[in-house]
Amino acid sequence: MPDLPANEEAYPMSAACEFAPGCAVFNAALEGMPHTALRYRQRYCYSAIQECARYRLARALGRQSVPPTLLPNQDSEAQEILAAKR
Numbered sequence: 001m002p003d004l005p006a007n008e009e010a011y012p013m014s015a016a017c018e019f020a021p022g023c024a025v026f027n028a029a030l031e032g033m034p035h036t037a038l039r040y041r042q043r044y045c046y047s048a049i050q051e052c053a054r055y056r057l058a059r060a061l062g063r064q065s066v067p068p069t070l071l072p073n074q075d076s077e078a079q080e081i082l083a084a085k086r
């Protein structure tokens with residue numbers, strides 16, 4: 001993973017995940033936990049996008065199938081949703 005700056009203004013939106021504009025985790029779901037939210041954005045949204053459980057589910061089923069509470073590291077939950085849809 002690249003070394004990302006702590007200051008989020010340093011990240012260009014053009015480098016963010018394609019689902020960022022409508023993503024609950026990227027925008028609002030962790031409002032009460034700003035440091036946790038920033039770590040998720042650093043870890044996934046601007047970097048290891050394809051490792052994000054939300055991203056993979058959105059690519060497989062469409063963004064409407066991604067629960068707003070699903071976190072980027074909840075791979076097994078994402079797999080359960082995928083299995084239930086197939």
Ligand code: SF4
Nearest residue numbers: 017020023045052055
């Ligand atoms: S949490 Fe996942 S789906 Fe949402 S913007 Fe970040 S990388 Fe994309």
